[in-house]
Amino acid sequence: MVLDMTGGPSWIHARLSSPILVNATAKEYQKEPLFYILGHFSKFLVPDSVRIELKMQSKIDKLYATAFERPDKQIVLIVANMNNEEIELNINEPKSGHLNTKISANSIQSYIWK
Numbered sequence: 455m456v457l458d459m460t461g462g463p464s465w466i467h468a469r470l471s472s473p474i475l476v477n478a479t480a481k482e483y484q485k486e487p488l489f490y491i492l493g494h495f496s497k498f499l500v501p502d503s504v505r506i507e508l509k510m511q512s513k514i515d516k517l518y519a520t521a522f523e524r525p526d527k528q529i530v531l532i533v534a535n536m537n538n539e540e541i542e543l544n545i546n547e548p549k550s551g552h553l554n555t556k557i558s559a560n561s562i563q564s565y566i567w568k
Contacts, residue, residue: 456483491562498530498564517541517557531565533557 459477461469473489476482499522506529508521516536523529529550535541535557545553550567557563 494562494564495532498532498566500524500526503530511544514541526568528566528568532562533565534562535559 455472456474456476457463457470457472459475461471461475464470471486471488473486473492475484475486477484502525503522506521506523508519508531510519514537517533518536519531519533521529521531529547531545533543538559540556540558543553543555543557545555545565547567553565
């Protein structure tokens with residue numbers, strides 16, 4: 455969870471990523487993007503959530519999505535756009551309906567419905 459400012463210690467002698475980097479000399483720490491991504495998942499996914507099938511009609515490079523069903527039967531869709539431009543999304547859930555939206559460049563969004 456926490457590494458030093460050079461991404462270590464590491465037994466493979468490579469710079470690794472972690473949610474928090476610590477500068478022990480200056481007694482400081484910095485939160486990396488991974489910290490906020492983990493927080494995003496934690497906000498929407500409660501214990502005992504189960505990953506469910508997700509069918510994407512078309513493949514868009516650097517667009518990632520995953521879906522979960524929570525114990526309260528709510529569905530969570532998490533979408534990450536790693537592109538440098540905004541992407542239009544058409545979400546179709548047979549029981550809940552259809553949503554046309556956009557996801558900004560280099561961002562993550564979550565959708566939740568029953």
